[in-house]
Structure formats: structure tokens, C-alpha cells
Amino acid sequence: MGADRAAFVGIEQVGRDVGTSVTGDGAQVHGGSGHQINGGLTFILTESGEIHRRTSQRALTADQLARLKDRFIEPPGYWQAKSKLGESSRTVLLSGKPGSGRRSTALMLLYNSATPDAQFRELPVETDEEEKDSLDPESVQPGERLLLDMSAEERPEKFRSVQAKLESLRGAVVVNEGALVVVLPPDPDHLLLPEFSRLHVPIGRPSGKAVLDKCLKVDHVEFTEQELDHENLKEHLADAALRDLDRLCQRILEAKHANSSGCFVDWVERACEAFAKHGKQVAGQIRESSAPQRAIVLAAAMLKDSHADSVQAAAKSLLTRLEYPEEEKHVLERDGLDDVLRSVKVVPNNSRKVAFDAISYENAVRNHFWANFPELRDSLRDWVGDCVGALDLADDDCDRLVVRFAEQARRAGRINDLCVLAEQWTKQADRQRRPPRSARWAAAALAHGLGQMSSPSAAGDIRKKIYEWAAQPSLTVHLAQVLVSVCAEVMAETHPDQAVVRLRLLASHNAQEVAGAAKSAVSNLAQDNRFYRRFLWWMNSWLTQQSRTSDADLFLATSDPQRLLDTSSRSAALITNRTVQRQLVVGWRVVFMREVDGWLERVEEWLVASRAGEPGSLLLNVLVESTEGELAKLGALHVSSRDWAAAGPDGEERAVRQRTYRELARKIDAAQGLQLSDVKGTGRC
Structure with a gap:
């Protein structure tokens, strides 16, 4: 209900010791080692700044959308929209007043129309330089449920340009038996083209x-x-x-x-x-408070539930950051910490954890400072950077600071402040030549910027900045490593296309550890067949149009033959799809041309997997077709298979390999238009 951001696709399960878990809005998920942050996400942060998902992809999708379903009340117009989506067009355009639950309604329409194995994907309005058009009809996969949220779009020309592409996209949705819901800006009638007016359903606010x-x-x-x-x-x-x-x-x-x-x-x-009342109460309290009292109030609001000593240290850091003169009184002449806290309505409990004496008072305090002191926003950002990066605060305290600062950055329209802090914290990591605690908070800051509590435009700004960073092959190592995790475990959740574009750029990083991590991340994501289909679609474009040196490496890293033969989650193996075969041929063609490191080992894996009956034989077809009939490539393939067959560990295994080798030899002969080699495979030897 009312949650205007919801996640679509999760990634993978974690089986390791962790540092921090970042969990959904109001959720209580954390149950292992590490620390919990509440802020619209469900992640675990390791000490090095890596992010991992707590649940598997399908479980996370079900958890998040099922939670929304449990709280959802159908608004006026819902059943009309559901009927429209069920028609042959498989498309509906929703509109409504802000706060009426437009996005939640769109998600429920898609969720309730989906098959158990359907993939949900959000289409971004904006794309970056090396990204394909997000509305490209060729990108639509069978059964996909697609969301295009234009509720915040204020540019009429952009809205018109999107409509010009919707017809072909809608056609692809119909062909692939998918579903498309577009969330329109308020009062869209004057902007809608006539052909889309019949698909438009306005909704009202539910009771x-x-x-x-x-x-x-x-x-x-x-x-x-x-x-x-x-x-x-x-x-x-x-x-x-x-x-x-x-x-x-x-x-x-x-x-x-x-x-x-x-x-x-x-x-x-x-x-x-x-x-x-809290807004007025806070304004009155701040008006009557001295600068040191204001600092302690804000520190307590940012660190509610933290130890009183942490609040005092943060308040002192804020005054230092603002260049406030240090108090001249000797420490023994000043009021004690408890008296200072109580003077500003902050009450420590028996464990010395602080809280205000009114519910949610701390929220009003934070809102007041960011709303009423705009000239301090840069300093407040830098202060949070100091607290996390320099003060000796506990991990839980840093968790609270990051999530609460992210909330204020979103409210104030300063989402880029999260990028500033992420860069600052990873620079500290580079200076120390090891990933310190601060690298974790860099990942958390970017994750919150991309999370479901951010507006589509704010999350888009974070994705754009990550793209700019990822395109720099000499980007600092720790920031690049954080980006790999954020792209793979956060961005891929709702924007898999954008995530793979950025991971591809990071795979070209000058530092081998970064490039390797990016390749591994893509390979892990590709374990999901639906993601792998989209990856092959992207790779086909890259290799034929704007190839990078690392693209062939990336293709090879993801070309696990067992994935192509797997039928555990689908009725037929991927390799039986002719489009997939053509895309694999393009990849192998470049691998052979560039003689990519590791190609021989991967060919041998394909030879082993080719024993799996008729689908396995298709693997051999792809290898042969990718040579384009060039003698040098055919010869290399023939020799490698012959040597592999001869290297079997025992007589039985060598006999099995010989059969595979002879089958490949016949296909190589056929590719050259030659008479098939004899049954013993000696015709080519």
C-alpha cells in the first residue's frame, strides 16, 4: 500500500560472514552476523564494501511484491485497468493524482497477471551513451512484465518521443505474451496520442x-x-x-x-x-537553543538509539566542521553529558542509548535542519563524511548515519551528495591501501540512492554518475570495486540492462582485480537464464558494433555449457533456441579471432557437455559455425579436439572422447563441403 517504489528482481543468496545488512522499509530481516539498516533495501555489506543479497532472486521478488499485495486495496479504476491489460493489446496506461498509489497499482496489475516464472523489469526513461534504447522491441523477452514509470516526467517533448516508440514495443509485448503498464503524469489527456487514448485508465484514491x-x-x-x-x-x-x-x-x-x-x-x-505538532515544537526548541545545544540535538536525531558518547563525539565534530569556537570553560566546570542531553529533551536509557521523549521527534529534527539551513547542507554532508570516515563510531552508529543522511539527501533534492560521500570514503580506502570500514558505507550510500525510497529521477541521477565513473578505466580501485557490487546486487534488481552496461565498462578497468570482479559479477548474474538471454542480446550488439577488448573475455566467462543445456527451470534447453545459437556464434567468432586467453579450456568444457544427446550436439554446431569456414580456425578447433580426446585419463574415457572428436570432425568436414571422414575419424588425420 502506498509504497511508491518496489523492487522487481533480486540476485543471489549469501553464504559467508558479513558486516552490515541493509533491509527494507520497516522490515526486520536481519538474523546473522552483521548490522541492520532500515531504508528500503535488503542487502548485506561485507567489510570490503561488497554488497550481497540475503535471498534468492525468485524469493525476493515474491517477498517484496507479496508484501505489497498483503497491504494493497484496489483503487477506483483498478478492475477496468485489469480488464484492459487482459485484452489482446496486453497494455494499459494508468494515470491518477499524486499519492493515489499509481505505481503500487501498476505493480499489482503486473504481479496479478504474471505466471510463476515471469520476469519483472522496469524500463528507464533515460539511457546513457553506450546503452541501447530501453524501449527497443527486440529487448522484450517471453512472458516479461514491464513497467514504464513516467509519473514524474514534466517534459512534454520527452513524453511525445516515448509515445512514438510505444507502438512497436507494445507489438513485441503481444508477440512475447508479456504485459506492459505505463504510469502517466497527472492530467495526461492533452499529451496522449489518439491511438493510446483507448488504453488509458485513470484511477482514484482508495478508501x-x-x-x-x-x-x-x-x-x-x-x-x-x-x-x-x-x-x-x-x-x-x-x-x-x-x-x-x-x-x-x-x-x-x-x-x-x-x-x-x-x-x-x-x-x-x-x-x-x-x-x-513536532514540526512546530522542533522549530520552537531550536529557536531557544544555543549553537552547542543545536549540535547535540541534531547529533542525537542522526544517532538515535546510539550510545550517548557517540552523540557527544558527533556533536563536537559538527561544531568543529562549522568552525564554532571551542568552549573556554574547563571540562570540570561544564554540565555533565546527561544534563546536556536532558536539556534538549534527549533521554539516555539504562544502556546509555539515546532517544527523544516523543515518538518520531528525531525525524522532525532532521527535517527541520535540512529544510531551514540550506547554507549548511554542504557542511552537514561533510560532517557525516567525517563521522563515518574519521570518528571512532561503532558500525551500528555508521549504519544509522548513512541511512538517515540518505533520507535527507532525497528530501532536499541533493541525491548527488551520496555520490560525493561515496567517493570521499573510497579515497580514504585507497590512501590506506586496504578496504577499511568506510568502503562499506560508500556502498551503502549508493545503494540507498538507488533504492525504492528514491524517486525515479533521483535514482536515475545515481545511475548516471555510476556510468560516468565506470567509464573511467583508471578509476580508483576501491570505488570501482564498490561499483561492481552496487551494480550487480542493487542496480540489477530493477534495471538489469543498466547494470550490465556498467559492469561491462568495469570489466575494462586497468586494475585486474576490478576487471576480474566485474566479469565474475556478470557470470553470477548470468546464472539466471532470463538475465543470460538479455546479456547475449547485449553482447551480440557490442561485438558487432562497438566491441571492447574485454568483451570477448566477458563472453567467454559466461559461456558455461551446462547453463545452455539446463532444463530445470524451462521446458527446453537454451541451446535449442535458434536466436541463442546465432548469438553464441557471434561470441565464439570473436573469441577465435582474438585467441582469447582461456578459449581452449572452454572449448574442452563444450566438448564434454556435447555428450548430452541432441541438444549437446548443437554446441558442436555453434563451435564449427563460428569459424566461418576459415581453415586456420577449423584447424585449431580440430587439433584441440584431437588432443583433448587423446588426453583422456583412461581407456574408457578416451573411447568416449574419441566419439565426440569424430562427430566434431564430421561437422568440420561438412563445413568445408568435404566428404565425411571415415567412422574411425582417420580421414582428417
């Missing part, structure tokens, strides 16, 4: 009472129907945006956890008080 009722019940909050009619809730239920109702539900949960012995009315009153 606020029904939405809150369902969410509270899913979160196991007990209440009566009469209690939901509480006077304090009426204004929210009448016209609040769905995302605000989601926040209200979270506030009620917080109030329940803070006072479990209370009743629903008590929790509602405290939650609504947090919404209604």
Missing part, C-alpha cells in the same frame, strides 16, 4: 480507512471498527497520500512498541501527535 485497516491488521495491531473512527484519524483517512498513511501506520506501530500495555486509542493519539 483511506480501508487502507489503514488492512495495514494495521497485517501488522497484528488489534482495534475495533469504532476505534478506527477516532477523531484524530479522520483528516488523515480523508485525503492523506497513501505514502503518508503508510507512515501513520508505522507511527502507530512505534507507539505500540513504546507502550505495549496501552490501548489503540493511546497509540493513535501519540502517532497523530507526532504528525501534527
